Amino acid sequence: MTRIYIDAGHGGNDSGAVGNGLMEKDLTLDIALKTRDILNNEYEGHEIMMSRTTDVTKSLSARTNEANNWGADYFLSIHVNAGGGTGFESFIYNGSTLPDTPSLRNILHDTIMIHVDWFDRGKKSANFHVLRESNTSASLTENGFIDNAADAEKLKSDDYLNRIARGHAEGLAEAFHLDRKDGGNGVYYRVIAGSFTSRRNAENLLDSLSEYGYDGFIGIFTHNDQTFYRVIVGSFQTRENAKNRVDELKADGFDAFIAVYEY
Incomplete structure (x- = not known):
């Protein structure tokens, strides 16, 4: 049984970053709870402990001590950034870590990027307390x-928060080989406008699509140890809506196809 500790950053007297009518502590709690619920509703073979499930104040040491005493197999801390940038990034400790730390983080990071259209700021390391003091x-x-x-407009959307949470949940499920529950499967239809072995080629296609008014992002796909950069221009719950997007793209001179993903 894999023990996963999910830490919703900040809380209570500590609002975290603030901007555009939003508070970080509210967003992190929402994403963390959604992540927990997806894992519990759709997967098995794990236990989850939350650092908080309501708006309470909790010190950093209380969080890591709780996870360590519980015997967590993984510590995931969810935050929202500030400081004038844009996009998504992830961190591990910049000192000595367990051997599987980088690979587990890479799976989580790449899976999240499949589900969101943030700018990818990269996989980084830092001397953050929760990373340094975790025994796992x-x-x-x-x-x-x-x-x-x-970014704030996306964070105001419950649908977008669901996408962020699903990326976290499915990343954890893949990293720890969690089994899906019977009847927990569903599908969504993702429109792919191109698939490249060169990230630069994918970025060039994104630029071309943007000129025609299409929003897209790059999803990383691995097959037979080969990495592909897929240009994704829409993710839909019905095949009909995905087909409509494909038709629009082809009318504007772009090739496209539909990829079916299970969740």
């Missing part, structure tokens, strides 16, 4: 910039 592998995610108007 740990990572910290920074989900957009609360003081960036475009």
Whole structure:
């Protein structure tokens, strides 16, 4: 049984970053609870402990002590960024870590990026308390910039928070090989406008799509140890809506196809 500690950053007297009518402590709690619920509703073979489930004040040491005493197999801390940037980034400790720490973080990071269209700020390391003081592998995610108007608009959307949470949940499920529950499967239809072995080629296609008014992002796909960069221009719950997007793209001169993903 895999023990996962999910830490909703800040809380109570500590609001975290503030901007555009949002508070980090509210967003991190929402994402953390959604992540917990997806894992519990759709997967098995794990236990979850939350650092908080309501708006309470809790010190950093109380969080790591609680996770360590519980015997957590993984510590995940969820945050929202500030400081004038944009996009998503993840962190592990910049000192000595358990051998599987980088690979587990990489799976989590890459899976989150499949589900969101943030700018990818990269996989980083830092001397954060929750990473340094965890006895187990740990990572910290920074989900957009609360003081960036475009990022904040996404963070105001419950649908987008669901996408962020699903990326976290499915990343954890993949990293720890959790089994899906019977009847927990569903599908969504993702429109792919291109798939490249060169990230630069994918970025060039994104630029071309943007000129035609299409929002897209790059999803990382691995097959037979080969990494592909997929340009994704829409994710839909019905095949009909995905087909409509494919038709729009083809009318504008872009090739596209539908990829079916299970969740």
